[in-house]
């Protein structure tokens with residue numbers, strides 16, 4: 038089976054580049070990995086469940102895309118860094134990093150356990166910071182890079198029961214701004230995508246909740262759930278050489294959710 042990419046040349050081509058997307062065996066990460074690979078990048082696919090990861094990788098390879106599997110738990114910083122170092126030794130430097138793995142825990146602030154709060158922040162913010170910093174150091178050596186963090190519209194608006202998640206996502210939006218300033222001299226851009234409500238396994242209970250759907254369709258001007266591909270398209274743009282003058286931004290991809298009162 039061929040693993041050679043179509044490697045489109047011309048505008049928005051990512052031919053010759055390697056991308057790492059954490060949390061990419063399904064959902065937004067998988068759609069983004071596919072889109073980056075379709076633009077010509079070699080893509081490192083990540084997730085904890087080996088079989089899901091292998092199935093996702095097989096599906097992409099069947100489409101002729103150049104995929105490397107990297108099973109690791111992104112909350113384990115030492116394991117993540119060791120895996121990435123091994124892969125860069127084998128395959129060369131990573132130019133595009135999408136920090137996407139995250140977890141959710143819904144509970145009232147009155148009972149939210151501190152241990153759970155710390156666990157959510159450890160994966161959603163600290164681990165993204167640590168792996169991102171490690172990769173940023175490599176990008177500085179090569180004087181080129183694109184870092185994209187997956188934020189959330191819930192970090193731009195208030196919502197009950199998910200403080201740990203939104204605090205971490207707001208931290209990622211801030212990280213994109215801070216790093217954009219610090220890394221600009223090195224030809225590295227850092228941006229956040231803030232997905233609105235995107236239909237994935239992450240929020241399956243909400244998709245099946247009639248009251249939530251009613252609220253969503255009243256609240257979102259486009260009156261629909263987004264698709265993982267909607268985020269992937271924005272990621273491809275931010276990952277491209279053509280987006281070189283765009284940095285430190287949080288791009289909401291949300292069907293108008295954050296623009297409407």
Ligand SMILES: NC(=O)c1ccc[n+]([C@@H]2O[C@H](COP(=O)([O-])OP(=O)(O)OC[C@H]3O[C@@H](n4cnc5c(N)ncnc54)[C@H](OP(=O)(O)O)[C@@H]3O)[C@@H](O)[C@H]2O)c1
Pocket residue numbers: 059060061062063064065066083084085086087089109110111112137138139140160187188189190231232233234235236237238239240
């Ligand atoms: N869906 C939405 O409406 C929405 C809205 C705003 C923001 N987001 C953000 O978008 C990102 C992706 O969400 P999604 O909806 O695509 O989720 P999803 O469908 O549940 O997919 C999550 C992916 O991440 C992997 N993963 C989870 N924990 C991991 C860990 N510790 N280490 C490595 N991989 C891990 C999962 O595989 P394994 O379980 O096998 O590890 C899976 O591949 C997240 O950052 C989320 O916060 C989503």
